[in-house]
Amino acid sequence: MGEKLGRTVAARKPLYIEIRIRASMERVWELSQDPKSHPRWDLRFSRIVPIDEDEQRQVRFCYEFLLPLHTIKGTGASLGHRHRADGQATSVLKFDTADVLSPIGPGSGYWRYIPTDDGLRFITGYNYEPGLGLAGKAFDSRAIRPALGWATALSFDRLRLWAESGLDPRHSRNRWFLDAGARIGGALVAVGLFRRALAKRSATMAALGAAAVALSYLAKPHWSVPRASRCLRHAPDARSARAPSTLASLREPGQSGLDNKQPTEME
Template identity: 55%
Template structure:
């Protein structure tokens, strides 16, 4: 296990809507970049499910169990999860995590914390801290902002994904054009123009419909939200 991944975002939407978009598995896989498909395997509690993550030439399969609870004081809610996979190509192995729903005035603080054992054997342990764990943290935060846009503004996850792809493509094209300019016409003027183009590509604010991981907090604001609910310890292990 490494440093736990923590992500938090405020969502200005009713709790019922946020609960539905996160607890309904067909909705969950639409906004969460970490899953391509989630299939329930029972209708009882705790819920058991299979999940898929599609790569270009392979689909990673795994299983999980989860339990959501809305009986907390002052409208608080929690959801806990355990997951595992036997797929040798998965960069992550068995793990566990939680969601917290914390009312905050007219908003809800939507929070996750999770950890896992690296996959890929010794190579995975070596790559986890510098590469895999930061990439998963970014994917989680980006997904949380995509969820926020869906819950607050009704923007479908497919639309916001496409908006992000167009935005990223435009920024990449600006950087490529700047590099090409320096190569074709070297000199101070070209360097200044190229630097300005790169700065604009990196610093220009994204449109409101473009999900951004930077809109999320990556550290717990208090001791309670950074700790898993007690129900996680008693949740059964996935098959």
């Protein structure tokens, strides 16, 4: 029983992604906070539309994620603190959806923008309840959560390329597909060469197959190809992994009105 409970807790472990961006705080803040720019680099969103903003500048919004035959829709609430005494910036978020086909249920998260000598550390941490009923709970830790972590990390590198070099996220996406296609093609060529090597007992064919495998999986990608592997997936310190205190006072996504208490940034 205790072992089963431990696996359940581990399955709900928050996702953590961090990347170094050699760009100004203003540039990264603009690209990440603007509802029109955000979906251009973030694979988790296809559209973000603000609904309202209260006296504490908490913003409520709708979001969409386009699938081939269905559009997942949900709501969220966010609050950003651009200017803090320690030079950092933070943003907190709560989200929810009533879509039964969404693999992600209600959740929350944060962004941290930590200045460095040559730019900043851009960090996110978030967690959620699985959607899709029993199937979602069964596959969350095995497939859905790892896929979300990968998509977030790849998105962060697309943001980095946009902020540092001005490379449009659409172009970096296309270059990722070209790179992936070339590597898959190389692997298929290798399979064909190995089959011919076995059939003809040819050491030359085997060597060519090994070379194709090496080129497919060991060749360094071009700098303009986004990579999830450029991100940290575990927090290097406790503070980076801790959500800002404002998350606790952030209103729920479905809550409208101006009756919230004034939140204060404590850390």
